[in-house]
Amino acid sequence: METNKLSVVALCLLLVSGSSSAKVEEENPEFWRAQGARTLQAALDRKVNTNVAKNIMVFLGDGMGVTTITAARILKGQINNQSGEETIMTMDTFPHAGLVKTYSVDFQIPDSSSTATAYLCGVKTNLNTVGVNAATRNGICKTQKGNEVTSILKWAKDSGKSVGIVTTTRVQHATPAASYAHSASRKWYSDADMPGAAKKEGCTDIAFQLLNNTDIDVIIGGGRKYMTPRGTKDPEYPRDLVSRGKRGDGRDLIKDWQKMKVGKVARYVWNRTDFDSVDPDTTDYLMALFEPGDMRFDVERDPFMDPSISETTEKAIRILRKNPKGFFLLVEGGRIDQGHHASRGSMALHETVALDNAVAKGLELTNEKETLTLVTADHSHAFSFNGYPFRGQSILGKSPLYGKDMLPYTTLVYGNGPGYKVVNNKRPDIRNVNTTSKDYVQMSAVPSDSATHGGEDVVVLARGPMAHLFHGVQEQSYLAHAMAYASCIGRDLRHCDGRPQK
Numbered sequence: 001m002e003t004n005k006l007s008v009v010a011l012c013l014l015l016v017s018g019s020s021s022a023k024v025e026e027e028n029p030e031f032w033r034a035q036g037a038r039t040l041q042a043a044l045d046r047k048v049n050t051n052v053a054k055n056i057m058v059f060l061g062d063g064m065g066v067t068t069i070t071a072a073r074i075l076k077g078q079i080n081n082q083s084g085e086e087t088i089m090t091m092d093t094f095p096h097a098g099l100v101k102t103y104s105v106d107f108q109i110p111d112s113s114s115t116a117t118a119y120l121c122g123v124k125t126n127l128n129t130v131g132v133n134a135a136t137r138n139g140i141c142k143t144q145k146g147n148e149v150t151s152i153l154k155w156a157k158d159s160g161k162s163v164g165i166v167t168t169t170r171v172q173h174a175t176p177a178a179s180y181a182h183s184a185s186r187k188w189y190s191d192a193d194m195p196g197a198a199k200k201e202g203c204t205d206i207a208f209q210l211l212n213n214t215d216i217d218v219i220i221g222g223g224r225k226y227m228t229p230r231g232t233k234d235p236e237y238p239r240d241l242v243s244r245g246k247r248g249d250g251r252d253l254i255k256d257w258q259k260m261k262v263g264k265v266a267r268y269v270w271n272r273t274d275f276d277s278v279d280p281d282t283t284d285y286l287m288a289l290f291e292p293g294d295m296r297f298d299v300e301r302d303p304f305m306d307p308s309i310s311e312t313t314e315k316a317i318r319i320l321r322k323n324p325k326g327f328f329l330l331v332e333g334g335r336i337d338q339g340h341h342a343s344r345g346s347m348a349l350h351e352t353v354a355l356d357n358a359v360a361k362g363l364e365l366t367n368e369k370e371t372l373t374l375v376t377a378d379h380s381h382a383f384s385f386n387g388y389p390f391r392g393q394s395i396l397g398k399s400p401l402y403g404k405d406m407l408p409y410t411t412l413v414y415g416n417g418p419g420y421k422v423v424n425n426k427r428p429d430i431r432n433v434n435t436t437s438k439d440y441v442q443m444s445a446v447p448s449d450s451a452t453h454g455g456e457d458v459v460v461l462a463r464g465p466m467a468h469l470f471h472g473v474q475e476q477s478y479l480a481h482a483m484a485y486a487s488c489i490g491r492d493l494r495h496c497d498g499r500p501q502k
């Protein structure tokens with residue numbers, strides 16, 4: 001009881017002292033009234049864009065729940081020496097928003113392959129399966145036959161548009177894989193990852209399908225080792241055994257891809273120098289694989305070897321937009337999720353800021369009158385923002401309030417994960433710990449090797465032609481149908497009626 005009284009008193013003191021941190025203009029009610037009036041007028045003045053979407057861009061923050069967006073917004077402001085809370089990220093400027101239900105057919109909390117199948121293919125499915133419907137069983141090859149579903153990337157390609165994928169993970173990972181592959185297991189990156197029974201039953205690995213399912217114009221990310229024969233030395237890390245080729249079939253899919261593009265200007269690159277030399281105006285196809293596996297976290301990226309997600313997004317758009325019929329581009333900030341899995345909040349938030357910068361670059365290079373742009377997430381994480389921090393306090397810092405054990409805690413914590421540090425029923429004392437470090441592992445309530453996903457709804461933000469279709473609370477599978485309708489591709493072509501088609 002005494003501890004509770006102390007907590008109440010401490011909170012009251014904090015609230016009193018915290019009020020002095022407000023900006024002077026914010027103490028004037030007219031500041032908020034004027035801001036509200038401006039925002040209201042902007043909403044009243046906005047006209048609904050009913051054009052056919054020539055282009056579609058999807059910016060997918062893997063694991064980017066609402067808490068992640070809020071915390072990243074503050075971090076982005078604080079990186080620029082602002083308080084942070086009032087910062088406006090690029091994705092904040094999107095005029096239309098809705099909530100998306102992320103559950104998979106078999107689990108309340110999903111993974112990235114089942115969710116990607118939903119928002120790209122328009123069909124919900126089971127955990128760990130990709131590009132197939134829910135009649136497919138995880139890891140059982142024979143159940144995927146006849147149950148394949150195609151994605152909006154393929155619908156766009158079939159309609160004559162150029163298509164591309166950009167990711168910060170390996171290009172065979174769950175999110176990009178759902179745009180082109182059909183697999184009973186998201187983990188079948190190369191044939192070496194597949195059980196013998198699956199190969200005998202005729203299933204193929206995801207890297208193989210990257211080349212053979214849909215003709216993709218731009219492929220950018222990591223994943224070199226899944227493309228080359230077992231033991232092939234990596235060009236960047238020749239002495240690293242883990243980075244060497246994995247394929248058991250002896251095929252070099254990079255060389256196969258180059259042979260398939262004879263007669264076209266097709267560039268394969270694996271480093272920054274060669275990437276920068278690619279001329280978008282004269283390039284038909286680009287495959288850029290910057291790492292053996294996933295790309296590096298942005299704060300650990302070597303800028304002399306690997307471009308940022310903003311730079312890869314720009315190159316992709318400049319190549320794709322030459323097509324007079326338009327393009328479809330999927331851009332994934334995939335390592336947001338991986339930062340969260342490791343309970344490294346700083347990493348996850350910096351990846352989110354990097355994705356927001358890529359969104360800004362995408363808007364800069366396209367015309368809102370003809371380009372539908374979405375920002376969304378596949379799922380959230382068990383990630384919490386708590387503790388009454390002062391206005392302007394580092395988002396990666398500690399709450400000014402202590403727990404009942406009279407020890408501090410960070411304002412960002414996880415429900416579970418590797419940050420569980422209770423020893424002899426006592427939490428560690430972090431008063432002298434730099435919690436803003438990129439390597440700091442946030443505390444968690446439950447011990448686990450990897451923090452799990454969260455199950456709450458995620459946001460979808462939209463701007464451009466038919467962006468108003470992204471509204472309310474919807475099933476995640478709705479997104480593919482709405483995008484396709486806006487662009488007059490796929491099954492529902494009613495939006496094309498009476499419109500001259502180029």
